[in-house]
Amino acid sequence: MVSGYVEILRARHAARLLVGTLVGRLPNATAAIAIVLFVRAEGGSYSLAGALAAVYGVANAVGQPVLGRLVDLHGQPRVQLPGAVLSGLAMGVFAFAGVGTPVLAYAAVAAAGLFTPPLEGGLRALWPSVLRKEDQVHTAYAMDAVAQEVMFTVGPLLVTVCVSLWSAQAALLVLNVVGVLGALSVVVSPPSRAWRSAPREAHWLGALRSPGLLALLGAFLFIGMALGSITVAAVPYADEHGGDAVYGWLMAALGLGALVGGAVYGARQWAGEPGRRLRVLVALLAVCYLPLMLMPGAFAMVLLTVVAGVFLAPAIACAFVLVDLHAPRGTVTEAFSWLVTTFTVGASVGTGLAGPVVEAGGALWGFAVPGAAGAVSLLVLACTGRVLAAPARGKVVAASSENDPNRAVEPRFSSGDRA
Template sequence: MTPSYRAVLRTPHAGRTFAAALLGRLSYGMVPLALLLAVRDATGSYPAAGTVLALFGLASVLLAPARAALVDRHGPRRVLPPLAAGYAGLLVLTACVTWRPGTPPPVIGALAVAAGAGTPPLGPVMRTLWRRLLPDRELLRRAYSLDTVAEELLFVSGPLLVGLLLAAARPAGLGGPAGPAAALVAGAVLVLAGALALAAAPPVRALAGPAAGPGPGAGAEAGNEAGGEVPGTQSADGGRPERRSVEGELRRAVLASTATGLALGALDLTVAAFAEQRGQAGAVAWVLAALSAGSAVGGLGYGALRWSAPHAARLRVLATGLGTALVAAGLAPDVPVLAAAVAVAGLFVSPLITTAYLLADEGAAPGARTRAGAWVNTAFNAGSAGGTASVGLLVGSVPPALCLALGAAPALLSGLAGLLHAGLRRPGAAEAVGLR
């Protein structure tokens, strides 16, 4: 089989399974905006809407590893349907209480927290299933790249779909808070349909137990690509069995994902401040669209090419590239140049996230792969929130160039430090720089 995107989707059951996961994950692109608008219209308060959305996001992000652990322990067929039913039911209940103005914000906030706590881990489950579907590591990398790009596009198209639903709701007499509430119901329907279809997909039905076990031959290939020991194999000198450090691989992936989230969270507010300073506030959407376009191109290109370097080495190079591009973007003299520089930075985003997922997957124990992917996802979202909050305190009093540089610093420094450390560990490197 030719290792291409077509080969990925033509793998038996892959297309159907992936479509089911994407259907449910489209809800995750819709719900935040729909919830924000519904709470704003129901309470008449932007601070209340922002607080409810923040509570929803925190519950969803911080409990993601725990929900993924349930999948690892009991399998997606047992976990996804009840989680999706509870999540969808709470979204519908939230839509009901925001359909008319007057509901106290604490009531809406409690429902939002409960909904966020039960968000089904459709992304981590799909990435675990990719490994079972595709034991070939080249196809697996392409599948992860395709998955990352598709997920990013869903988060771009989700708000657009909410806008279309609101536009369609007005002629039907669903103005005011009823329109966003209807969008919440649509999000509930999507996630429930996607989760149930994913749980019923043949790769999931074929599982006798938890979903996190490796596909045929996957463990050996992942270990060989990483340049490390395969768990349970003898070391070369015949000594005790060696097992690659799960914590080390996962730590690298989580740190890289956190740094990427910090950089992108800082970028959003900085771009807004940059454009407003030049009287072009409407150009913010175009700059962020350039980021998404660059990320999609970079992700698809990354998956299409063959790479000989191990994932950890690629992660260092990609983090350095992202940080450097964002620092350079801060020096842009106008919005068009900023958009071009941000598009270049986007080329590193999807490949970096894809590599972080691959690194976490190859280092995870067979019974913890869904959880490992969830940790990478949680780290990215937490980093994004932290980057936005940090720059929010600085923007207006600090030049945008410095805001971008500060946001990009963790990615740039971690990449450079990793490259330097790797260089010093090469045979003869210590002597070359005068070390013993």
């Protein structure tokens, strides 16, 4: 397992791109908690804090595919770095202006979310040109999914450390400065500067004109709903079994399960059609959500939550492969950004849906939501199996590689979207 990951990280530029992307995405991973803590430190209400965090999330969901399309059209450095700087400046305005002028606060967090650079999609577009071997790229996708879980686990801890050492305002400023430096590290790297998207057909739908991608996005909307609903359902359970400490352990256990599952999944090569493999992974994911309804004691519940997270990262890694296969020529960054956006929107919908369900039926019915959402996701994949299995148009050996300055002929694992 370790040797496969080490081999990837030893590839030229691979470690730099992975670390730079993770550091560059810290502001995005920590935005919600940083905004809430800052608003409360400024004397604002929880309602205002939640509304500002929601505005940031919506703006981010809108901005990711838009900026992803611009990356495909104009390259990474011209979009990623200006986006990171503008997002950081907007959050700086919010940090210095505070919440005394609500209109300015809303505008600042909206701009910060809108201009957040699509570093996640950009990294996945770069992996094939950095590694060049199909098996290594698939392993890198799994490692990428695991790394995201680490970031979303460590990020909130960094916010609390900054707040305890300095202030909530300092946390906003420091994390955004660090994020800009991470984006800078990525965009000045040779692979990012050399990367060019394949020529694309002019179409207002962009990546969304792919039926296979639409099917995948439909499935992952419900997977996001499942994840978002767990974060809400766990609150009343924790209130009855030990309070905030238990809630923290449950959320950490969910991330731990994803880390373990992603690490194991990426340690071996998987034969067969990825669409079929994704259906199996989503089926296992849905099944593992069901035992949460047993709601045993805290220790057993933490173990069940670990199991519930095991198949999340493998499903995401498998989805990356399918995105690459089905993204229309010249839209690979946009396509990956759409997956990020859809998953985020699904999590927000799941959070909103689980609230009334918990109020009406308690934690038991709250934990029924992720299982139901997982089942619907599986149904979507089952109904669109032929679409996902069909090879995307033009997926053949290219006459020349987009990323090879010598224009050497080489087979691609994905096709015309060498990315």
